[in-house]
Amino acid sequence: MVRGALQMATADSDPGRVLSVQSHVAYGYVGGKAATLPLQLLGYDVDNVNTVDFSNHSGYNRIGGTKATAEELERMFSVMEQNGLLSPTRVLTGFIFGAEALSIVARTVTKLLQNDPNIVYLLDPVMGDANRLYVSRDVIPLYRSLLPKASIITPNWFEVETLTDTKIEDGASLHKALMILHETYSVPNVVISSIPLEQWLRDLTPPHIRFPVSDDEQSLLCLASVRVANGGSTPGYRPSTVYAACVPLIPGYFSGVGDLFSALVLGHYDDASSAPAPLPPLPRAVSLALTKTHAILRLTEKYASSLPPDERTTTDDELDGKDPDRRIRRMRGRELRLVQGRKILSGEAIGEVRQLKKWADFWGPK
Amino acid sequence: MVRGALQMATADSDPGRVLSVQSHVAYGYVGGKAATLPLQLLGYDVDNVNTVDFSNHSGYNRIGGTKATAEELERMFSVMEQNGLLSPTRVLTGFIFGAEALSIVARTVTKLLQNDPNIVYLLDPVMGDANRLYVSRDVIPLYRSLLPKASIITPNWFEVETLTDTKIEDGASLHKALMILHETYSVPNVVISSIPLEQWLRDLTPPHIRFPVSDDEQSLLCLASVRVANGGSTPGYRPSTVYAACVPLIPGYFSGVGDLFSALVLGHYDDASSAPAPLPPLPRAVSLALTKTHAILRLTEKYASSLPPDERTTTDDELDGKDPDRRIRRMRGRELRLVQGRKILSGEAIGEVRQLKKWADFWGPK
Numbered sequence: 001m002v003r004g005a006l007q008m009a010t011a012d013s014d015p016g017r018v019l020s021v022q023s024h025v026a027y028g029y030v031g032g033k034a035a036t037l038p039l040q041l042l043g044y045d046v047d048n049v050n051t052v053d054f055s056n057h058s059g060y061n062r063i064g065g066t067k068a069t070a071e072e073l074e075r076m077f078s079v080m081e082q083n084g085l086l087s088p089t090r091v092l093t094g095f096i097f098g099a100e101a102l103s104i105v106a107r108t109v110t111k112l113l114q115n116d117p118n119i120v121y122l123l124d125p126v127m128g129d130a131n132r133l134y135v136s137r138d139v140i141p142l143y144r145s146l147l148p149k150a151s152i153i154t155p156n157w158f159e160v161e162t163l164t165d166t167k168i169e170d171g172a173s174l175h176k177a178l179m180i181l182h183e184t185y186s187v188p189n190v191v192i193s194s195i196p197l198e199q200w201l202r203d204l205t206p207p208h209i210r211f212p213v214s215d216d217e218q219s220l221l222c223l224a225s226v227r228v229a230n231g232g233s234t235p236g237y238r239p240s241t242v243y244a245a246c247v248p249l250i251p252g253y254f255s256g257v258g259d260l261f262s263a264l265v266l267g268h269y270d271d272a273s274s275a276p277a278p279l280p281p282l283p284r285a286v287s288l289a290l291t292k293t294h295a296i297l298r299l300t301e302k303y304a305s306s307l308p309p310d311e312r313t314t315t316d317d318e319l320d321g322k323d324p325d326r327r328i329r330r331m332r333g334r335e336l337r338l339v340q341g342r343k344i345l346s347g348e349a350i351g352e353v354r355q356l357k358k359w360a361d362f363w364g365p366k
Numbered sequence: 367m368v369r370g371a372l373q374m375a376t377a378d379s380d381p382g383r384v385l386s387v388q389s390h391v392a393y394g395y396v397g398g399k400a401a402t403l404p405l406q407l408l409g410y411d412v413d414n415v416n417t418v419d420f421s422n423h424s425g426y427n428r429i430g431g432t433k434a435t436a437e438e439l440e441r442m443f444s445v446m447e448q449n450g451l452l453s454p455t456r457v458l459t460g461f462i463f464g465a466e467a468l469s470i471v472a473r474t475v476t477k478l479l480q481n482d483p484n485i486v487y488l489l490d491p492v493m494g495d496a497n498r499l500y501v502s503r504d505v506i507p508l509y510r511s512l513l514p515k516a517s518i519i520t521p522n523w524f525e526v527e528t529l530t531d532t533k534i535e536d537g538a539s540l541h542k543a544l545m546i547l548h549e550t551y552s553v554p555n556v557v558i559s560s561i562p563l564e565q566w567l568r569d570l571t572p573p574h575i576r577f578p579v580s581d582d583e584q585s586l587l588c589l590a591s592v593r594v595a596n597g598g599s600t601p602g603y604r605p606s607t608v609y610a611a612c613v614p615l616i617p618g619y620f621s622g623v624g625d626l627f628s629a630l631v632l633g634h635y636d637d638a639s640s641a642p643a644p645l646p647p648l649p650r651a652v653s654l655a656l657t658k659t660h661a662i663l664r665l666t667e668k669y670a671s672s673l674p675p676d677e678r679t680t681t682d683d684e685l686d687g688k689d690p691d692r693r694i695r696r697m698r699g700r701e702l703r704l705v706q707g708r709k710i711l712s713g714e715a716i717g718e719v720r721q722l723k724k725w726a727d728f729w730g731p732k
Binding site: 050078 | 380390392393394399403406407409410411412413414415416419421422426428429430431432434438441442443444445446448449450451691694695698705706708
């Protein structure tokens with residue numbers, strides 16, 4: 001309503017405010033620290049409710065700080081509500097420590113969506129990675145019960161398997177997992193980034209989506225699946241329309257990449273200020289998020305590889321075991337270069353957008 | 367050392383990292399939330415150690431959240447140190463809850479400065495305002511003992527009086543207070559912003575510094591005082607060189623303005639990327655900080671005055687008493703428009719810089 005005058009003053013649109021519920025770290029960029037600046041650079045006010053307040057991410061092994069108890073989170077949300085400060089247009093939830101805290105968050109999000117069904121809710125069900133769960137198992141049913149509230153979810157491969165209780169090892173199991181998310185849990189938008197392109201998946205992926213490099217082992221698949229409304233009642237039934245792209249793998253481990261990516265997907269979803277493109281809202285948002293995340297990663301890798309030799313150690317558990325500081329030095333050098341890449345994040349310097357492409361035959365030929 | 371290559375990639379310099387030790391609020395912009403984005407937009411990495419983690423600032427009356435205990439802060443700093451993450455090039459301390467926590471912060475800052483005397487430390491001795499102390503009295507001696515460590519301090523008028531134990535009511539007492547800060551406490555740079563231009567001060571302030579408006583009651587004085595090295599041994603002795611400017615008062619109360627201003631002073635101090643100006647580092651930094659802070663305030667006021675009538679209530683304790691939500695609505699509408707003003711903060715859209723001018727006869731005629 002009042003946006004016209006302000007736009008003139010600031011030469012920018014006012015896309016709204018994001019309630020971001022995730023971890024805080026003093027040093028480095030994971031969780032809320034990886035999400036906040038990127039969203040602010042897209043014009044969002046960001047309300048940060050910290051689920052933990054730590055010195056650094058867990059990759060450093062040694063961590064200081066505190067976790068918010070369920071009671072503390074409940075009180076925080078309750079006071080914000082009483083003060084009329086729970087007024088987001090979008091909600092982003094990421095790492096939440098433990099089932100009790102998660103159920104408080106779930107209750108708050110449910111209430112918010114009941115009051116305003118237009119809120120866009122991105123749920124990143126942070127539970128684990130690479131076949132390892134790093135939360136207790138009792139959060140799994142809670143995340144499942146939250147799925148139907150989400151506008152967009154951004155699980156990784158392992159989290160999809162965990163949520164759907166499906167080991168994904170071929171086309172049929174991949175179909176089944178996506179079907180469970182779209183139909184059993186009614187999720188309209190599913191984004192799975194960074195899928196290792198194993199042989200069966202490579203064989204499945206059509207050439208126009210596979211990245212045009214000779215060695216496919218070195219690329220990752222990013223998949224965006226948009227539920228087809230009332231798909232079940234049409235002939236040639238398809239649960240979703242699938243879009244995908246491959247990105248070159250950047251070797252080594254960088255923390256906070258998923259948190260950055262999720263924030264960008266939410267920030268760009270249905271964003272009126274984004275340039276018009278021939279893609280629907282989800283694949284367009286994912287294209288921009290993928291492009292920016294990859295550019296930040298490249299900037300980070302470039303920085304890491306410019307450090308003195310003992311600051312840029314390779315991932316090697318054996319050597320790390322002999323010298324605990326070796327791992328810490330590597331972590332430090334690999335913190336995302338968000339501040340240095342702020343023109344990437346704002347979109348002023350991203351170059352060509354890595355567009356997702358439609359995977360027409362994903363569910364089989366028509 | 368590695369900055370050259372990165373500058374090309376990002377078209378920006380890398381000025382370093384700021385350790386910011388202050389309050390966090392989920393909603394709105396005070397403390398760390400008012401400091402972080404402005405510093406990031408100047409290119410600094412910001413390490414945020416939260417002294418409190420609150421739902422909102424105290425102006426809302428109702429607050430949820432937690433305070434970090436002295437033990438928690440100590441553990442946080444200790445783990446950061448062990449992980450090699452206490453490596454700032456600049457330090458910013460603001461609101462710290464209680465003497466115990468403040469002494470932990472003081473010890474950490476002292477250690478950091480011993481290890482690296484080149485660290486620029488801005489101390490904002492947040493204690494109170496308008497003749498009201500909002501911390502316990504036992505923090506006063508702690509702040510006094512921290513003064514000699516600071517590169518820059520940004521007390522308000524009341525905090526200057528409290529630190530120097532001097533009621534400032536004329537030129538002589540103002541001289542005395544500044545002398546105590548520069549000489550007894552060896553502070554090289556003192557910045558006092560937002561000084562109400564009472565009659566005696568208006569009479570004292572030379573015309574080239576007074577703002578060229580008819581009604582001087584509506585302006586505030588900002589004063590930057592740079593200690594003269596070895597001033598004591600020269601004839602015509604002056605403890606400092608004083609620069610000043612007047613800014614028009616924007617009516618009503620806005621929270622976080624001092625926190626924003628201090629962050630910008632630190633960010634712009636001795637900043638190689640700032641355009642060259644005929645001013646020394648302190649008054650140049652203060653000129654930029656003043657210009658940006660004032661522009662953000664104008665943007666915020668413009669937004670607040672565009673809200674529906676019941677969201678833009680005037681400051682009126684009597685009416686607030688009858689309707690507690692009245693105050694809350696006012697606070698909400700007056701949160702600083704930092705995100706919307708990010709082109710002001712980055713310097714892309716600030717217009718003419720409000721330059722501080724030298725106050726040659728501040729200490730009396732030569």
